[in-house]
Amino acid sequence: MASAELLRRPAVARLASVLQHFPPVTSAFAYGSGVHHQPGLYDSGSEGAQPSSAQADDPSRLASSASASTSSSSSTTSSETALQKSFPSGTTWRPSSSNALAGSASGSRKGPILDFIFAVHDEQKWHETNLKRNPEHYSWVGNLGANALCAITEAVGVGVHFNTLVQLDETTMVKYGVVQADIMEHDLLYWTSLYIAGRMHKPVTHLLPMPQWLVDAELENRHHALATALALLPQTFTEHDLLTTIVGLSYRGDVRMAARAEDPAKVSRIVAGSWEGLTAMYRPLLGSNRYASLGLERAGETATGEELWRREAGPHMACPSLELLPPGLMHEVAASLDYHVPLEHLHHGETTQREIAAAAAKTGRHTALVVEALERINRRSSAYQAAAGLMAAGGGKAVTYVAAKVGKALAPLMASAQAQARQLAAASPVQLSLPAWPGKAAADEEAGRK
Numbered sequence: 001m002a003s004a005e006l007l008r009r010p011a012v013a014r015l016a017s018v019l020q021h022f023p024p025v026t027s028a029f030a031y032g033s034g035v036h037h038q039p040g041l042y043d044s045g046s047e048g049a050q051p052s053s054a055q056a057d058d059p060s061r062l063a064s065s066a067s068a069s070t071s072s073s074s075s076t077t078s079s080e081t082a083l084q085k086s087f088p089s090g091t092t093w094r095p096s097s098s099n100a101l102a103g104s105a106s107g108s109r110k111g112p113i114l115d116f117i118f119a120v121h122d123e124q125k126w127h128e129t130n131l132k133r134n135p136e137h138y139s140w141v142g143n144l145g146a147n148a149l150c151a152i153t154e155a156v157g158v159g160v161h162f163n164t165l166v167q168l169d170e171t172t173m174v175k176y177g178v179v180q181a182d183i184m185e186h187d188l189l190y191w192t193s194l195y196i197a198g199r200m201h202k203p204v205t206h207l208l209p210m211p212q213w214l215v216d217a218e219l220e221n222r223h224h225a226l227a228t229a230l231a232l233l234p235q236t237f238t239e240h241d242l243l244t245t246i247v248g249l250s251y252r253g254d255v256r257m258a259a260r261a262e263d264p265a266k267v268s269r270i271v272a273g274s275w276e277g278l279t280a281m282y283r284p285l286l287g288s289n290r291y292a293s294l295g296l297e298r299a300g301e302t303a304t305g306e307e308l309w310r311r312e313a314g315p316h317m318a319c320p321s322l323e324l325l326p327p328g329l330m331h332e333v334a335a336s337l338d339y340h341v342p343l344e345h346l347h348h349g350e351t352t353q354r355e356i357a358a359a360a361a362k363t364g365r366h367t368a369l370v371v372e373a374l375e376r377i378n379r380r381s382s383a384y385q386a387a388a389g390l391m392a393a394g395g396g397k398a399v400t401y402v403a404a405k406v407g408k409a410l411a412p413l414m415a416s417a418q419a420q421a422r423q424l425a426a427a428s429p430v431q432l433s434l435p436a437w438p439g440k441a442a443a444d445e446e447a448g449r450k
Contacts, residue, residue: 016207018116021168023129026181027119027214029204034112036203036277038269113165113173116207117196119181119214124150126178127161137163141391157388158193158381159183164389181214188217190343191224191328193381194374198250201225202270203277225249226285227324231370235313236299238306243278244271253375254382293320318361323348325370332373333360 015030033041120126127146135142141149153161160177167173179196187196200221210218229245248267251257263269271278286296286309295312302308311317322330327346334341334356345352360366 012205012207015114015205018114018168018172018174019207021134022118022176023120023126023133025118025120025126025208027184027210028116028207029200030114030116030207031199031202031204032112032115033269034114035205036270037273038266039272040265041263041269113175116174116176117160117184117199118176118178119184120178121181123153123161123178123180130178134166137166139391152391153388156391157385158187158195160195160385160388162389181211185214185217188214188221189327191221191326191377192343194250194328194377195381195385197221197224198378201246201250203274203281222281223285223288223290224326224329226282227291227321228326228329228370228374230291230294230296230311231321231325232367233311236308236310238302238308239279239283240271240306242309243275243282244268246282247271247278249374250378252371253378255379255386256382290324294324315361318366319354319357322357322360322366322370323354327353328377329370329373330356332376333369336369336372337363 015035016028019025019028118126124146127149131138131142131146138149141152144152149161153159160179160183162175162177164175165173166176184196187193188200191197200218225246226242228249229242232245233241244267247270251267257264294317297310299308299310322333325333327343330346330353331341331343334346337356337359339356339359341352341356346356347353360369363369
């Protein structure tokens with residue numbers, strides 16, 4: 001499919017149209033490799049087969065291409081422009097990549113499924129309405145009713161109920177998670193589970209204007225990610241180092257990575273595919289007075305022209321760095337030092353928070369304490385949510401879900417092996433015939449990702 005055709009398609013309006021299938025929501029965003037391009041993951045042939053997310057994430061490029069399209073697409077583009085203008089100041093807005101459009105354009109669903117998060121005011125009432133409207137979206141858990149479903153979501157998972165492998169129409173298959181809006185806000189502000197917060201460390205495509213209180217929480221979450229990355233990086237680092245560290249935060253300790261149920265190259269793919277989106281998110285924050293205590297400054301460029309940054313080093317810098325970390329992370333650090341303090345007392349500037357930071361700095365291994373704390377949060381939440389997800393998927397869906405996740409993790413390794421075999425075959429007088437890997441179909445029918 002030509003990249004010009006993809007860019008002419010109104011990406012956000014296309015994704016936002018999914019909302020018509022559901023009861024009203026407070027906030028909604030699309031995320032993951034079905035929406036934001038990850039080079040080499042679903043591309044056929046060269047990486048140039050699809051436009052990069054840097055192209056697809058640029059509204060000006062989309063608008064420019066749309067002006068040359070037919071009158072029928074122009075009307076939809078107008079609705080997309082109106083949607084963009086309706087966002088409150090500070091809200092992330094960016095069109096999705098070509099992956100989200102691949103199925104509809106070809107007339108059959110060949111691309112990955114689309115992932116969504118819906119934040120709702122009252123999850124029980126929302127599920128009650130959705131169970132009447134879309135009962136086929138639910139597994140056996142739906143038969144228990146909305147009250148029991150929400151209780152299971154809270155008891156087993158991290159407050160997010162997912163319906164997976166939902167076929168909305170002939171060309172659109174989705175996975176959607178439903179979370180109460182105040183739970184989403186709490187995770188963004190505190191990092192209690194990092195489940196929603198971790199997804200929003202990366203570019204996402206917002207489908208509705210967010211309430212200002214969620215806009216503020218989203219910005220705070222980005223500051224948390226930047227502060228944590230700075231605490232883990234060496235004194236001098238490149239912008240690539242920074243963004244790679246930020247993207248990798250929510251994967252440290254994730255049970256799916258340990259079980260190889262995720263693509264091991266996922267972080268590098270996200271950074272490569274969403275470079276412009278990531279720089280738009282984090283470059284403006286680097287100059288914030290919030291980081292003045294770190295002595296953060298530009299330190300020139302590398303030989304390849306990449307920006308270098310430097311922060312002040314030395315034992316005296318441990319406390320200032322720790323004091324910028326999110327409450328949930330500091331709560332885990334405190335627990336590892338046998339301090340049991342309320343989460344609410346660990347915000348930046350709180351006396352208790354400064355005392356915990358000082359205690360961690362005195363150990364001489366404060367960086368290791370932060371890494372271990374991060375891994376515990378991710379390990380706990382990913383294990384809980386994996387269990388809740390299998391319950392929610394049920395039966396055949398659960399089998400398909402797990403098979404697709406493992407298939408996706410193995411796909412890059414198999415693709416590399418096949419490429420090497422083809423090179424050997426080309427160089428050898430004996431022509432080799434390499435059969436297609438059976439797991440590729442399951443990987444292409446990926447049933448859920450970040």
